[in-house]
Amino acid sequence: MFFDKILENLLKKDFTLDDINSMIGPYDNSYLVYxxxxxxxxxxxxxxxTTIILIELLKNNLIDGALVCKNILKEGKVRTKFYIATTKNEILFSQGSNYVATKFVSEAIPLIREFDGKVGVVGLPCDISALKKRALNDPKLEEKIxxxxxxxxxxNSQTKLIDTITNKLENTANSTLKDYRFRKGLWRGELEATFKNKQKISKPFSYFSNYQNLFFFSQKKCLYCFDHFGYDADISxxxxxxYDLKKKGIKxxxxxxxNKKSSLILSNILKRNVLNFEEVDILRILEGQKRAAPFHYNISARHKVGKLLGIAIPDKVKKKIKWHEYISAFIVLINWKWSQSKKYNKYIFKIPKLLLKIYLYLYKGLESLK
Ligand SMILES: Cc1cc2nc3c(=O)[nH]c(=O)nc-3n(C[C@H](O)[C@H](O)[C@H](O)COP(=O)(O)OP(=O)(O)OC[C@H]3O[C@@H](n4cnc5c(N)ncnc54)[C@H](O)[C@@H]3O)c2cc1C
Ligand code: SF4
Incomplete structure (x- = not known):
């Protein structure tokens, strides 16, 4: 723990007002909560x-339903399904993060359009922006949200990644998948797969996320994206x-x-004693994303390196690029390109686990540099 603290202080990034404005955009308040x-x-x-806010909106009749996303098994494969939850239990049923491609625009937006009532919506930043764009030209849709x-x-990841991981688990269990959780438990957490022969296999989340974090099988749209926190959302x-929170034993x-609207809704929810909360400086939130957020935002590095690798990524942020950001962008784009090769992508899963871990640490180390 002592060394964790020293390391954390050494790697602490000094974010500026400009960083806050560019990566987060306007905001009203920030909190640590659980x-x-x-x-x-x-x-x-x-x-x-997320779950608490949706339940409280429903309980207090501010919404009639919550647009949520649940992972399901479709022909034995892990996929997602959007639905509008109209009860507390239905909201609880969708808990957890689904790290696999979804079809928000074609599946979720029609659900909201057809729903008779007001909704609260959870989505990834790109999905919330797509919804906002449509709502601007559709007053009936706008009114519902x-x-x-x-x-x-x-x-987010393409289906190939989760399919390969679940195939491996099915081979180990010698059975077919019955249920799957991407991540459970504290800190980095564990994945959990349940099989038809009643076996349950838990593995460190890294069994999946070591590939995911290195951008193997990332969705292509994510290479072009610089929205980490959800510019168009009411709440992020x-x-x-x-590390100081890791040792608390609670996520x-x-x-x-x-904005003011979400701040007001939130302050009413906080009065109901359902969330433990501490109002914090926005820098505390950024510190918790100090590696991923600056990399995500710096699309300029991916633009430059993409040119070399034949991937055309428009530079929408025109940010200064440091030497290590070139290398991080190269790792991400070369890994992504490798994973798109039908002929060679099977070798990704043959990388020895230790080597993969070292590669990830190298990448994370680069992301940590100031
Ligand atoms: C693809 C993906 C990438 C993420 N990357 C990061 C990251 O880099 N850094 C970070 O800090 N956090 C990331 N998160 C968010 C984080 O994992 C948690 O989802 C978030 O902190 C909310 O936690 P919670 O305990 O409040 O959620 P819960 O109370 O468990 O509720 C989660 C809600 O999210 C909805 N949901 C789950 N998956 C999806 C999905 N794919 N699309 C739309 N809705 C969904 C569920 O319907 C549920 O209502 C990511 C999540 C996803 C799905
Ligand atoms: S990185 Fe951007 S494009 Fe990719 S899923 Fe997240 S918000 Fe969407």
Missing amino acids: SKNKMIRENAASGGA VLTIALVCGH IGDVWT FNGLIAK
């Missing part, structure tokens, strides 16, 4: 704040990866109320 309900926390991706919550998002909710959400 659900006071242990059961909700245990089933949550992080501190369960009471609150949007963006999950902080580094990137993510994890907080700092915290970093929560940003992006």
